[in-house]
Amino acid sequence: MFDVPMSKLKTAFVCQQCGATANKWLGRCPDCDAWNSLVEETAVAPGRDRSRSGLATSGRPTRYEEVRTDDAVRVGSGSLEFDRVLGGGIVAGSLVLLGGDPGIGKSTLLLQVAAARAKEGFSVVYVSGEESERQLRLRGDRLGVEGGSLFLYSETELERVIDALRRESPALVIIDSVQTIYSPKFSSAPGSISQVREVTAELLYFAKSTGTPVFLAGHVNKEGNLAGPKALEHMVDTVLYFEGDRHHAHRIVRATKNRYGAAGELAIFEMTSRGLIPVENPSGLFLSERPRNAPGSVVVCSLEGTRPMLLEIQTLVSTSGFGYPRRVAVGFDQNRLSLLLAVLEKREKISLAGEDVYVNVAGGLNVNEPVADLGLIASVASSFRGQPVDTDSVFIGEVGLAGEVRAAQQMPLRVKEIARMGFERAVIPSGNCPIEDAPADLQIVGLRNLSELMELIF
Ligand SMILES: Nc1ncnc2c1ncn2[C@@H]1O[C@H](COP(=O)(O)OP(=O)(O)OP(=O)(O)O)[C@@H](O)[C@H]1O
Ligand SMILES: [Mg+2]
Ligand SMILES: [Zn+2]
Numbered sequence: 261m262f263d264v265p266m267s268k269l270k271t272a273f274v275c276q277q278c279g280a281t282a283n284k285w286l287g288r289c290p291d292c293d294a295w296n297s298l299v300e301e302t303a304v305a306p307g308r309d310r311s312r313s314g315l316a317t318s319g320r321p322t323r324y325e326e327v328r329t330d331d332a333v334r335v336g337s338g339s340l341e342f343d344r345v346l347g348g349g350i351v352a353g354s355l356v357l358l359g360g361d362p363g364i365g366k367s368t369l370l371l372q373v374a375a376a377r378a379k380e381g382f383s384v385v386y387v388s389g390e391e392s393e394r395q396l397r398l399r400g401d402r403l404g405v406e407g408g409s410l411f412l413y414s415e416t417e418l419e420r421v422i423d424a425l426r427r428e429s430p431a432l433v434i435i436d437s438v439q440t441i442y443s444p445k446f447s448s449a450p451g452s453i454s455q456v457r458e459v460t461a462e463l464l465y466f467a468k469s470t471g472t473p474v475f476l477a478g479h480v481n482k483e484g485n486l487a488g489p490k491a492l493e494h495m496v497d498t499v500l501y502f503e504g505d506r507h508h509a510h511r512i513v514r515a516t517k518n519r520y521g522a523a524g525e526l527a528i529f530e531m532t533s534r535g536l537i538p539v540e541n542p543s544g545l546f547l548s549e550r551p552r553n554a555p556g557s558v559v560v561c562s563l564e565g566t567r568p569m570l571l572e573i574q575t576l577v578s579t580s581g582f583g584y585p586r587r588v589a590v591g592f593d594q595n596r597l598s599l600l601l602a603v604l605e606k607r608e609k610i611s612l613a614g615e616d617v618y619v620n621v622a623g624g625l626n627v628n629e630p631v632a633d634l635g636l637i638a639s640v641a642s643s644f645r646g647q648p649v650d651t652d653s654v655f656i657g658e659v660g661l662a663g664e665v666r667a668a669q670q671m672p673l674r675v676k677e678i679a680r681m682g683f684e685r686a687v688i689p690s691g692n693c694p695i696e697d698a699p700a701d702l703q704i705v706g707l708r709n710l711s712e713l714m715e716l717i718f
Pocket of ligand 3: 275276277278279280289290291292293294297
């Protein structure tokens with residue numbers, strides 16, 4: 261209803277979050293409900309001069325059997341850890357967006373990938389709209405980059421970038437960052453949604469028509485979304501995010517969307533002066549600073565992509581100073597926390613009405629799997645009672661509204677990781693028992709509901 265035909269307008273107010281247009285300024289976007297997201301931009305008639313004809317290679321519908329797939333090969337990015345998030349390597353003609361907070365390591369990771377490809381003799385063009393070639397070189401020297409067929413190009417104008425890419429026809433292109441490249445065809449500022457969309461569309465066409473993989477670095481806004489997020493995420497093949505914050509020495513890169521592999525897959529690196537180095541044993545890293553016998557500290561096993569990972573959930577329950585109790589979760593879904601607290605109160609008669617509840621997943625990882633429910637509840641109950649939970653147990657299981665513990669997927673894989681990390685006991689849903697090929701020295705306890713959990717831990 262707010263979509264006024266663009267051709268009739270000189271300017272339009274465009275939502276920088278979702279791209280919706282309105283003919284007057286509004287405090288809140290009518291489409292995506294974002295506040296204060298509308299910015300006045302010059303409207304451009306949709307059917308403007310454009311030589312690109314879409315993504316079809318032959319310009320007509322092609323018979324299924326005649327579509328070629330032999331060029332959809334993957335090449336290594338120089339890091340097995342990064343290859344895994346990409347779904348097994350870099351796919352020809354793919355457009356990959358890498359988002360993250362300022363200073364978290366986007367340029368570092370992309371320069372490392374560029375250098376690894378160049379080292380193998382493939383030409384790579386690294387376009388930077390934010391740093392000079394000299395700055396890039398300095399970073400490269402610190403990372404131990406050997407030039408070879410790596411080309412650096414400081415440029416912000418889209419047309420010049422595309423011209424250079426067509427001239428050089430590299431085997432890999434890095435654009436750092438998508439928000440700093442702009443087209444003078446549009447009068448709106450670099451980074452605005454029209455610009456970012458145009459730049460992405462042009463690079464998408466370049467990637468698909470030439471079969472060249474293109475990586476885009478993207479800034480995130482205050483809410484942690486990519487600037488112009490939805491519009492961008494739909495256009496690209498793969499979306500990768502640096503998760504957590506940069507106050508940890510390790511960096512987590514997660515695939516939130518991937519047309520060439522599993523979403524949810526993640527890579528864990530350590531940031532060093534020589535660049536990002538893969539972490540060999542993530543469970544070990546996340547449990548390294550775990551306090552022993554501290555109330556509220558519980559270990560869960562979450563499947564991140566294809567890898568099981570042991571994580572520590574910490575909860576602090578403390579008497580609320582004000583009428584309205586606080587529920588704060590870092591690394592855990594806020595709504596899920598409220599839901600689980602309600603279940604715990606109702607089923608186990610633990611009164612949290614006058615208590616603040618603070619939950620933190622140690623290490624900066626976000627736990628998205630519901631199998632962390634059981635551990636979270638154990639952690640809340642433990643902190644509430646001031647009694648530690650057995651340090652050598654790991655808790656797995658989704659909890660339903662009736663307080664029932666629901667079966668989880670991939671239990672043999674998780675149990676193996678638990679045994680590998682030297683734990684003595686796995687507390688799991690009874691629906692998953694017995695487990696085939698369970699490690700002999702691991703005690704396995706099956707639970708049906710929360711009452712059994714309370715009996716077990718206290
Ligand atoms: N000498 C060094 N030793 C260790 N780490 C370093 C060193 N120099 C820089 N770093 C790390 O590299 C990070 C900067 O990485 P990078 O420039 O790749 O981030 P970015 O995501 O591209 O940032 P921006 O959003 O500013 O482009 C710093 O935050 C720091 O953690
Ligand atoms: Mg950068
Ligand atoms: Zn919007």
